[in-house]
Amino acid sequence: MTRKVCVIGWPITHSRSPLIHNFWIGKYGVEDALYERFAVRPEDFAATLRDLPKLGYIGANITVPHKEAAFAALELHDATARRLKAVNTLVMTPKGFEGRNTDGYGFIANLRERAPGWSPAAGPAVLIGAGGATRAIAAALEAEGAPELRIINRTKARAEALVTELELRNARVYEWEEANSALSGANLLVNTTTLGMNGEGEIEFSLEMLPRSALVTDIVYTPLETGLLARARLQGLATVDGLGMLLHQAVPGFEAWFGIRPEVTAELRALVLADMGIVEK
Template identity: 45%
Template sequence: MTDRIPLAGVLGAPVSHSRSPALHAHWLRSLGLRGHYVPIHVENEDLARVLGVLPGLGFAGVNVTVPLKERALELAEHVTDRAALIGAANTLTFRADGTVHADNTDGHGFIQALRQGAPDWSPGAGPAAVLGAGGAARAVVAALLEAGVPEVRVANRSRGRADALRADFGPRVSVVDWGRAGSIFDDAALAVNTTSLGMTGQPPLRVPLDGIGPGAAAMDLVYAPLRTPFLQEAAAGGAVTVDGLGMLVHQGAPGFERWFGKRPMVDEAARRAALGFG
C-alpha cells in the first residue's frame, strides 16, 4: 500500500503555452483532490524513454499534444478504436502492469463543445464543412460522422491529405480544392475551421466565408484569440458561433476522471481557469 500523490501532465514540444495545467489545477482544487498536473517538454525521439519512466514516478497518465500524438499511438500497447481511426492519441493512461492505454478525446471534446455552444444544431440538419485535414480535422470528421451528419465536405491546402482522409472515412466525405474552399459552406449547417490560420502569430485565413448562412453553426478550434476573424465573419452573416476553448476543456475531462477518479465540472469556472483567471 502506497500513499503516493497522483500525478498527471501534458507532454509536447513546445508545451509552455498549454492551458491544460491551469485547467486541471482548477479541477483538483474545486474537487478537493490531492494531485498535480504538470507540463513536460518532450521531443518526439525521446517519447518512448519518457513514457517508460513516468509510471514509476507516480504518473497515472498524461495528455500528449503536437508533435507527439502519432508517435504516442505507435508506442501504446492498448489503443481505442477511435484513436486508431483518427491515427493519433491525445490521452494516455498508465496501467498497473506498466502498459500504456491510448485514446483520442478530441472528437468528444469537439462534439460536446459544439452542443453546448450551439444547442440548436442538429447532426441531421445538413452538411458540415471542414477546413483542414490534419489530426484535429480527422478527429472532427470522425465525430461528425459518428453523430450522424449526412455529408462532411473537406478542403485543405494540400489536396493529398484531404484525399487520404476521404479514403479512410468513406463516401460521406467529399473533397474540394483549396482554391474553391469557399464553396464548401454553401447550404452547410455547420462550418468548422481546424487549421491554425487566423491564430495569433499565424497567417490570416483567406477563404471566402460569405457562404456561411444565417442559422448555421460555426466553430473555430483556435482559442487564441477567442473571437477569431473566422468567427467574427460568420457571426456577421448570422451564424451561431462557438470558440475553441470549449473543446479544450471538454477533451480534458475524460482523462482527468481516469487519472484522479472523479468527473470534473465543465462550466464557466473551468473556462476561466483555462484562460488563466481561475
C-alpha cells in the same frame, strides 16, 4: 503517494492543461494528486513514455508534436485512437498505459454547450484543413450523424488520403478555389487549421454561400474571436469559439485518472480566459 499526471509536449510552456486539471483537483478535493507540465524533445519521447510509471505518473496528456508517436509506441489503444492513429490521453491499466483520443469528444461537447439546439445531423459539415485535428473532428461528426463531410484543403491529395485512411462515408474533397460550392447548404463550418491564430494569417474566402442557419466554429482560441468568427458574426451567423474544445477534451481523462467526472463551468472558463488576459463580457 502523490498521484501524478502530466501533459507532454515540445514546447509545453504554453499549455493550459495544468491550470484546468489542478482547478478540478482543488474543486473536487482530490487528495494527493498533482498535474504537471513535462517538456520532452521528439528524440526522447519513446524513452520518456517507458519511464513514466517509474517516475510515479498514473496518466498523461499528449500534445504536439507527440500524438502520432504515442500511438506508435503503445500496444493498447481505445477504438477512437486506433482509428485516428493518434493519442492525446494515457490511462494506466493492469496491462500498462492505454492510449485514448478525446479531441473529437471535446469538439462535439463544446458545440453542444455553446450552441444549444444545434445538431450535427441537420446538414453537411464543412471542414477546413486535413491535419490531425481534422481527422478527430471528421470522425466525431460522422459518428454524430453528419450526413455529409466536405473537406476544403490547399493540398487535395492530403485530404483525399485522410478520407481513405479513415474510411469516411459520404465525404468529398474540395479545392481551395471551390469553397463557394462546399459552403452551399452547409450546416456547419469548422476551421481545423492554425489559420487565424496570432501571426498565422487568416482564412479569406467568402462566407456568403453559407445559409443563415449555419454554425461557424474554430479550433483556434488565441485570439478568442478569430477573423473567421468575426466575419461570421457580422454576417449574422451563430459562432462558437475554440476554447471549449480544450476544456471539454480534458473531462474524460480526469474521470479516468481520479474517478470523478468534472464539469466544465463558467468559473473554469473565466479562469483560463484570465490566464490569457481576457475578461469575457
